[in-house]
Amino acid sequence: xxxxxxxxxxxxxxxxxxxxxxxxxxxxxxxxxxxxxxxxxxxxxxxxxxxxxxxxxxxxxxxxxxxxxxxxxxxxxxxxxxxxxxxxxxxxxxxxxxxxxxxxxxxxxxxxxxxxxxxxxxxxxxxxxxxxxxxxxxxxxxxxxxxxxxxxxxxxxxxxxxxxxxxxxxxxxxxxxxxxxxxxxxxxxxxxxxxxxxxxxxxxxxxxxxxxxxxxxxxxxxxxxxxxxxxxxxxxxxxxxxxxxxxxxx
Amino acid sequence: xxxxxxxxxxxxxxxxxxxxxxxxxxxxxxxxxxxxxxxxxxxxxxxxxxxxxxxxxxxxxxxxxxxxxxxxxxxxxxxxxxxxxxxxxxxxxxxxxxxxxxxxxxxxxxxxxxxxxxxxxxxxxxxxxxxxxxxxxxxxxxxxxxxxxxxxxxxxxxxxxxxxxxxxxxxxxxxxxxxxxxxxxxxxxxxxxxxxxxxxxxxxxxxxxxxxxxxxxxxxxxxxxxxxxxxxxxxxxxxxxxxxxxxxxxxxxxxxxxxxxxxxxxxxxxxxxxxxxxxxxxxxxxxx
Ligand SMILES: Nc1ncnc2c1ncn2[C@@H]1O[C@H](COP(=O)(O)OP(=O)(O)O)[C@@H](O)[C@H]1O
Ligand SMILES: [Mg+2]
Numbered sequence: 001x002x003x004x005x006x007x008x009x010x011x012x013x014x015x016x017x018x019x020x021x022x023x024x025x026x027x028x029x030x031x032x033x034x035x036x037x038x039x040x041x042x043x044x045x046x047x048x049x050x051x052x053x054x055x056x057x058x059x060x061x062x063x064x065x066x067x068x069x070x071x072x073x074x075x076x077x078x079x080x081x082x083x084x085x086x087x088x089x090x091x092x093x094x095x096x097x098x099x100x101x102x103x104x105x106x107x108x109x110x111x112x113x114x115x116x117x118x119x120x121x122x123x124x125x126x127x128x129x130x131x132x133x134x135x136x137x138x139x140x141x142x143x144x145x146x147x148x149x150x151x152x153x154x155x156x157x158x159x160x161x162x163x164x165x166x167x168x169x170x171x172x173x174x175x176x177x178x179x180x181x182x183x184x185x186x187x188x189x190x191x192x193x194x195x196x197x198x199x200x201x202x203x204x205x206x207x208x209x210x211x212x213x214x215x216x217x218x219x220x221x222x223x224x225x226x227x228x229x230x231x232x233x234x235x236x237x238x239x240x241x242x243x244x245x246x247x248x249x250x
Numbered sequence: 251x252x253x254x255x256x257x258x259x260x261x262x263x264x265x266x267x268x269x270x271x272x273x274x275x276x277x278x279x280x281x282x283x284x285x286x287x288x289x290x291x292x293x294x295x296x297x298x299x300x301x302x303x304x305x306x307x308x309x310x311x312x313x314x315x316x317x318x319x320x321x322x323x324x325x326x327x328x329x330x331x332x333x334x335x336x337x338x339x340x341x342x343x344x345x346x347x348x349x350x351x352x353x354x355x356x357x358x359x360x361x362x363x364x365x366x367x368x369x370x371x372x373x374x375x376x377x378x379x380x381x382x383x384x385x386x387x388x389x390x391x392x393x394x395x396x397x398x399x400x401x402x403x404x405x406x407x408x409x410x411x412x413x414x415x416x417x418x419x420x421x422x423x424x425x426x427x428x429x430x431x432x433x434x435x436x437x438x439x440x441x442x443x444x445x446x447x448x449x450x451x452x453x454x455x456x457x458x459x460x461x462x463x464x465x466x467x468x469x470x471x472x473x474x475x476x477x478x479x480x481x482x483x484x485x486x487x488x489x490x491x492x493x494x495x496x497x498x499x500x501x502x503x504x505x506x507x508x509x510x511x512x513x514x515x516x517x518x519x520x521x522x523x524x525x526x527x528x529x530x531x532x533x534x535x536x537x538x
Pocket of ligand 1: 014037038039042
């Protein structure tokens with residue numbers, strides 16, 4: 001579904017990604033892990049078009065997407081959330097989701113004639129909010145939500161764009177144990193809706209519990225990939241994590 | 251206060267309501283700072299003055315062209331806004347204001363420092379309106395613009411605007427083209443300021459470069475900020491207050507800009523969302 005082909009990215013003298021290739025298969029829950037500064041967020045930014053790769057390319061559903069502006073990539077079916085949450089703070093919870101449902105309209109004259117507040121949209125928005133456990137908060141301003149709920153709202157907004165591939169940047173960070181367990185449950189529901197997930201995570205227990213497939217980056221290079229069990233036994237992975245003091249426990 | 255004088259004030263107030271609502275599209279809805287809004291006001295006014303005085307065009311045509319050309323220049327200013335950073339945009343808009351006024355002043359075609367005089371009165375079905383009639387006519391446009399704002403708040407356009415205002419990256423990630431929506435905001439804002447310019451030119455019967463200078467931009471900005479950025483009622487209240495108060499308190503006149511500076515600072519410190527904004531004291535008072 002998504003193919004990252006020999007992607008490099010440098011910021012001035014810093015090589016954040018060095019010829020990374022990997023593939024995300026449809027229907028998977030795919031994890032992208034690695035120590036801090038490994039280049040994971042940079043990889044997301046390249047996939048969804050915020051950054052252009054210095055070399056290499058990204059293909060989605062057989063078409064080259066690197067070089068397209070992010071709103072075009074969103075239109076093609078890639079949605080994302082952010083490591084530092086970026087909800088629309090002054091909009092209400094339901095408005096955040098409704099705003100996410102206009103990707104076709106935002107690029108047409110429909111922006112001047114159509115309202116997001118039609119029955120069908122509202123129904124779908126409420127379903128998404130229910131899925132993410134936010135239904136009771138629909139009329140609150142997004143900024144009033146605690147961080148864990150804002151993360152869920154970002155997921156709901158991303159799902160509102162009807163994506164085929166959902167990119168989640170550290171969705172479990174800042175969540176307590178119970179919220180993390182709920183998140184794993186949510187991942188599976190989303191996958192069952194036919195949405196492929198690629199997520200970045202630090203929490204190893206969470207990652208190993210929910211992912212079907214894991215790609216590991218370290219210092220901008222892919223050092224391992226495979227099933228969670230295989231990866232967690234890989235000496236290079238263990239070394240990378242020990243080297244930074246992060247624990248690894250599958 | 252004579253009745254004519256009151257009608258004139260009402261007309262000014264109406265024109266500034268349209269100006270502050272149009273600036274609000276840019277600042278309040280789309281989050282794009284502009285400190286040069288009087289430039290579009292001036293472009294609209296000069297468009298009507300030139301077309302009416304030099305080309306003898308009728309009122310309907312000058313009105314339409316003021317709106318279109320105002321919108322076109324809004325569009326043009328929107329283009330560099332796609333490239334420059336936020337703080338730079340502030341400077342660019344100030345610069346635009348000075349450039350436009352300088353062009354009016356130094357190009358003979360625009361009448362130079364003495365402006366263009368002798369606009370005929372606006373005629374409707376062959377009849378001239380008196381001062382009272384013109385006040386009513388401008389009020390008609392205020393109603394139209396308010397209805398337009400209410401409409402905008404309901405459609406996708408506003409969601410796109412809000413998205414780019416609150417977070418450009420998040421906006422792009424849901425399919426909103428940030429450049430496109432900036433252009434929409436600048437164009438709509440410019441077109442409405444052009445409308446205000448037309449109304450001004452025919453009210454005064456003449457146009458002068460200094461009527462559209464930087465302090466006028468600050469006046470409009472103060473109206474929006476005082477009343478409540480991002481609301482409809484706020485800019486209206488701000489425009490009415492700042493049109494009538496200085497007239498009632500004559501001694502303020504000479505210190506207008508100082509007063510506006512103080513108002514902006516005080517509002518930013520104590521009422522950052524404006525009197526009628528989400529956290530505004532007046533909004534809360536009305537809710538009780
Ligand atoms: N826009 C940028 N400009 C310069 N350096 C950047 C930029 N984005 C990321 N980096 C650098 O690239 C490296 C990888 O960062 P990032 O992709 O955020 O890592 P991760 O998400 O894996 O923690 C870091 O050294 C970071 O400082
Ligand atoms: Mg990161």
